[in-house]
Amino acid sequence: MKYSSTKPETVVEYLDRHLHQVIAHRTRAAIAEAIGIPPNLLSMILAGKAKLPLIRVQQFAEEFKADPKELFQLAMREYQPELLDVIDRLYMPPPTCGMSGSEQELLLVVKSLQLNPAELRATVAALRTYTREVTAP
Incomplete structure (x- = not known):
């Protein structure tokens, strides 16, 4: 990746x-x-x-x-x-309901990267591929 x-x-x-x-x-x-x-x-x-x-x-x-x-x-x-940070905090809180601490931490790390939409889509695709490889029997 x-x-x-x-x-x-x-x-x-x-x-x-x-x-x-x-x-x-x-x-x-x-x-x-x-x-x-x-x-x-x-x-x-x-x-x-x-x-x-x-x-x-x-x-x-x-x-x-x-x-x-x-x-x-x-x-x-x-x-x-x-x-923008204020707007994000007030109107778009991170969706943490039902998320583990590790999942919340991952979300914060990805958000801190400030990726543009194309980079974010590529990162998500790479994570999905990685997850499939790691969990494959």
């Missing part, structure tokens, strides 16, 4: 990854208009020179054919990590 030592994906990297899906069919000016921002602000956001307005996450996600929850979480982690 390959563990990622890279930092979590940034908002710019995430948008860039999704940009190719929409740019072939529309201009940046048309995308900016649909989002409700000036074209120069879109260019600045895509270049990492301005922050994505959090109130526009839904519109960005729709235009970039991206997951709004993933985009919001990335933006919050990058722009307001302390606030």
Whole structure:
């Protein structure tokens, strides 16, 4: 299993990854208009020179054919990590009901890695494979 030592994906990297899906069919000016921002602000956001307005996450996600929850979480982690921690603690407590202490500890370790969604899916898949190998007769 390959563990990622890279930092979590940034908002710019995430948008860039999704940009190719929409740019072939529309201009940046048309995308900016649909989002409700000036074209120069879109260019600045895509270049990492301005922050994505959090109130526009839904519109960005729709235009970039991206997951709004993933985009919001990335933006919050990058722009307001302390606030995201508060939101996580207050509104999304870890699902510990019925979990052993070891299971809770594993959940905390995985959460502390701050993996992007693709890295998290790969990690879960690798753990499933490992579990099958270890428990195989």
